[in-house]
Amino acid sequence: MRRKLVVGNWKMHGSRPVNAQLLSALVGARPYGCDVAVCVPFPYLSETAVALTGSDLRWGSQDCSAHEQGAFTGEVSAGMLAEFGCRYAIVGHSERRQFHQEGDQLVADKAKAALGKGVTPIVCVGETLAQREAGDTEAVVKRQLSAVIHTLAHCAGEMVVAYEPVWAIGTGRTATPEQAQAVHALLRAQLLAATPRASEMKILYGGSVKPDNAATLFSQVDIDGGLIGGASLKAADFIAICRAAG
Numbered sequence: 001m002r003r004k005l006v007v008g009n010w011k012m013h014g015s016r017p018v019n020a021q022l023l024s025a026l027v028g029a030r031p032y033g034c035d036v037a038v039c040v041p042f043p044y045l046s047e048t049a050v051a052l053t054g055s056d057l058r059w060g061s062q063d064c065s066a067h068e069q070g071a072f073t074g075e076v077s078a079g080m081l082a083e084f085g086c087r088y089a090i091v092g093h094s095e096r097r098q099f100h101q102e103g104d105q106l107v108a109d110k111a112k113a114a115l116g117k118g119v120t121p122i123v124c125v126g127e128t129l130a131q132r133e134a135g136d137t138e139a140v141v142k143r144q145l146s147a148v149i150h151t152l153a154h155c156a157g158e159m160v161v162a163y164e165p166v167w168a169i170g171t172g173r174t175a176t177p178e179q180a181q182a183v184h185a186l187l188r189a190q191l192l193a194a195t196p197r198a199s200e201m202k203i204l205y206g207g208s209v210k211p212d213n214a215a216t217l218f219s220q221v222d223i224d225g226g227l228i229g230g231a232s233l234k235a236a237d238f239i240a241i242c243r244a245a246g
């Protein structure tokens, strides 16, 4: 039985006082019965680490450079994330792919850089609405995952995968549990062909997860938790989603 994982992706939201309140509410609502983490903007990593140290809550970043160090203005390396106690780094989020032109190989290189420093990459895959309507969902997510599997090679079993259909992100239009499970099953089969650890690996669902739809999504056999955007900014909603996974 895989233990569920719920990760809040704060995206570019927050402020020091708002974060302090949110983090203290999350700490105060333990235990959850599942693993819980928040992926925060880089400048807030330090205070997030202070707020969560001593609890079983984890934290991470929303991106990670593919490079170890050097003249890469604006980038943050996996080694730096490790220094701040990051357990996770989201890589390949559709907003990075869309707004920063990140391609499959760059995403794979970022995942490898994270793992190299002991930071677990949460690798996001997912199709756009046009790709779904064209019947290309399977081909798109397979291609995205395959680049990471090949690059990580024998370490592929150490990543977390997140299926986030782009059309469901921030739209209030959630994939049905059946739609999500169908893609998760494909991803699991692809992982099974690549690594003996596939049956233990976590595949999260992300895209308009809310307290009222979380339990049915999480009850699907290959859905091992969620990557939560908007609802992770409201303590009561995020806590309710974590409870639905526990």
Ligand code: 13P
Pocket (backbone or CB within 6 Å): 009, 093, 164, 168, 169, 170, 171, 172, 206, 207, 208, 209, 227, 228, 229, 230, 231
């Ligand atoms: P929403 O939960 O706001 O749809 O965002 C999902 C997401 O992109 C998480 O990474």
